[in-house]
Amino acid sequence: MRKIVTRRGKLENKIRIILSDPKPEVGPILDAVDDFEKDNIATIDKLKKKKQIDSKRINGALRQTIQAHGPITKLLIGSATKRIHGALLTNEIEKEEKKFSIKSLIIGFIIGIISTIILFI
Numbered sequence: 001m002r003k004i005v006t007r008r009g010k011l012e013n014k015i016r017i018i019l020s021d022p023k024p025e026v027g028p029i030l031d032a033v034d035d036f037e038k039d040n041i042a043t044i045d046k047l048k049k050k051k052q053i054d055s056k057r058i059n060g061a062l063r064q065t066i067q068a069h070g071p072i073t074k075l076l077i078g079s080a081t082k083r084i085h086g087a088l089l090t091n092e093i094e095k096e097e098k099k100f101s102i103k104s105l106i107i108g109f110i111i112g113i114i115s116t117i118i119l120f121i
Contacts, residue, residue: 011036057087 014032018024061083062072069076 007036007039054088057090058084061087 011032015029018028018032062080065072065076065080065083069079072080
């Protein structure tokens, strides 16, 4: 059996297992394909949502530029670029902060358990 790396690989392995039976059935193959399609649709929806969020950030940055400087001209394109870049970077910084807070929570939980064990021993 091949190493499962992608969703397509998982589908291929499921189909191979089903077809290796003495009397393969069509139903399990269709179920495997349905699961594959469901995962693909979920991924597409996730990417669409991310694209919408990025588009809203870019729109907001352009609006800020227009409110601050008036119509965007060749001279002001740098300001618009900086604002757009900053808006997109904000998203990445927020993701890093969330990861850090989860790490802090886990570390705090472990330290709490260890200190509790030490106090009762």
